[in-house]
Amino acid sequence: MTDFNWTQLQNGSDIRGVALKGIVNEPVNLTAERVTLLGKAFGTWLSQQLDQPTDRLIVAVGRDSRLSGEALSAAVTTGLTSLGIQVYDVAIASTPAMFMSTITEGFDCDGAIMLTASHLPFNRNGLKFFTKKGGLDKPDIKAILALAAANEFEAIATPGNVTERDLMAVYAEQLVKTIREGVNAKTNFEQPLKGLKIVVDAGNGSGGFYVDRVLQPLGADTTGSQFLEPDGMFPNHIPNPENETAMAAISAAVTANKADFGIIFDTDVDRGAAVDPSGKELNRNRLIALMSVVVLREHPGSTIVTDSITSDGLATFIEQDLGGVHFRYRRGYKNVINQAIALNESGEESWLAIETSGHGAMKENHFLDDGAYLITKLLVEVAKLHEQGKTITDLIATLQEPVESEEFRFKITESDFKTYGLGVIEKLKDFAAQQENWQIVPKNREGIRVSCKSSGQDGWFLLRLSLHDPVMPLNVESNVKGGVEKINSQLLEFLQKYEDLTIGEFGKV
Known part of the structure; x- marks a missing residue:
């Protein structure tokens, strides 16, 4: 372990590596042994940040559907418990839910770890870390890797306990509540999506929960939803709202089932996109425009922060049609989010930070890039517009799009x-x-x-x-x-x- 270059595992504010054999010229570098050390390193780093002994900490551990997920989840848990840390094993989860485990009553974890590599191929995996302040930044990852490289950890005499918890049920109920209260239907408050057919494409990642734990309790007909079962080989298409094949798959599902709305998530559900009843894709500039409508109605004149490659037509739509301010920033979802946070700290009101990739974060949701939350906000609009005989695309009718x-x-x-x-x-x-x-x-x-x-x-x-x-x-x-x-x-x-x-x-x- 002493001659391993730990810095090769840093990918911005995440850790990513090759966890399985199977692709030529991609040797495994994210082994169970190294992930165990990363668990120890995060536990030690967290102890230092909170000025608390490790045996008083609680950390949630979750994973997406990747083939290596279960083994690496066990490995990182071994590292954490060796320091006396209590671990909540939440099994398959979404990345946004892992952050919510740190601030949700009944969990209130000191930290959380998500095993995921987003939409990358089956042989990859990685770790995303959270505290109550949100996702870690690049300097934090660098510090954790330095601790792993030093490998100077002292085991606790009594290892921490591991408890299985159903985090996704609690997280999903929060989304259900958001839709019920947002629609505030007078005739059917409990099931405001009744009469709507909504199909979901989870790409065999972690997003299948949205069908049975969010949409169905709200009364939606989810017939035609596809690829809901977790499968780390991703046999149907890459779970990625930017991928043409993936978007074609959900568009086809919408039109084939005559659905009112289509939803697609990436592997760990921190990104999402949608499809209107005609099969038209609602991603990239269109998704940003839709979310801008929602946010600027609630917070008139505020600033929408996006990445650098958004269209001229989007800027015109935000500033002239909606009366907001468009702040074009650098690529990288953490860059966009951090810029929105900085604007708020300087006195410039910003409630939405969103990248064309589908990463979107709202101030009301702790500036967490949460695909399920963005889709949830759109579903409120879908339900309201349905009562008026309109579709969600009507909200962006004046958006000029490039030829x-x-x-x-x-x-x-x-x-x-x-x-x-x-x-x-x-x-x-x-x-x-x-x-x-x-x-x-x-x-x-x-x-x-x-x-x-x-x-x-x-x-x-x-x-x-x-x-x-x-x-x-x-x-x-x-x-x-x-x-x-x-x-x-x-x-x-x-x-x-x-x-x-x-x-x-x-x-x-």
Whole structure:
């Protein structure tokens, strides 16, 4: 263990690694032995943060449907109990529910650990950590990994107990209450979703609970729901609201069953998306627009924080149609959430932080990125609109959407990729400033965003440096057919000069 590079397991504010054999050139690095040490490290870190002895701490441990989940859950529990920590084993759970275990009466845990690797392949797994303050940040993960690497833990004479608890029943009841009180139906308060057909696609992850523990008690007809059973091989599609196959699957389920609403979750339910009765996807900019309607109705004039790649039409919708403020920030859901928290601390009211990936967090829900909670807020609207003979898409009828949208990812071959990438961005600023009908967008907080105003382009592009990898993503959108190609052709004149930037198919525009 002494020669293992623990830092390779850090993935921003999470820990992730390869837990199972089965994919070529992906050796296992997240072993049960290492996860046991990570349990000890988190317990020790938590003890230091709270200034409490480890044998007075309670930690909840949950997992998603991954094949390695049960073994790694047992391993991290072994690490925790060796320090005398009492463990609540909640079995298969959602990531948001794990945080709720720290602030929910009857649980009131000092910390929580979720074994998950979101939508990554079956061989991966990871750990997400929570305290009563929320999810841990990058410096916290770094400190925990340092403790694991040092491996200087003292076992307690009496190990902590392990108790099985049904966290998801308690968490689901909170969602049920939110919908009942939000709809506040005069004729059927207990079952405000009666008369609605709602289908759920859980992608064989942890989200199946939403059918029998949330929707059915509220009276919804859930016929046609699919892939609810946990299966760590994810045999039907990747559980990911950004994945085309996954979204096509829930769209098809909605239309085939003539449903009023469709719901899809990622593996650990911290992200979600929806589908309207026609099968139209309600994710990315549309999901942000819908949530903005809800939030700005409740908190007029407040600020909506999003990531950097949101469309121009969304900004117009938030600011002109809804009267809110749009604050475009950097990619990374923790970045977006932390920025919203910072705005509130500075006196600027912000109730929603949301990324195009589907990560969305609300101030009223502890700024927890919780896919089930976002969907729950939308279901309140679905029920109310159904009584009026309307659908949820009517709320965003004026949202202007691009005619074309593409994303490219350019690999940087230079070893010092960050310096190289930032240099490309600086040079592109000079190039863009010289182009007729191109305008560098002000108040852009990541990479360079350029508005392309010529009649044949009528769009924008954003070139940025990836948060962790030697990659430069390029997003291009246009409001006219053929506009993306025209923007790309003009941009190619600049990009093709950089030999250490692999532009691949982009160079053939």
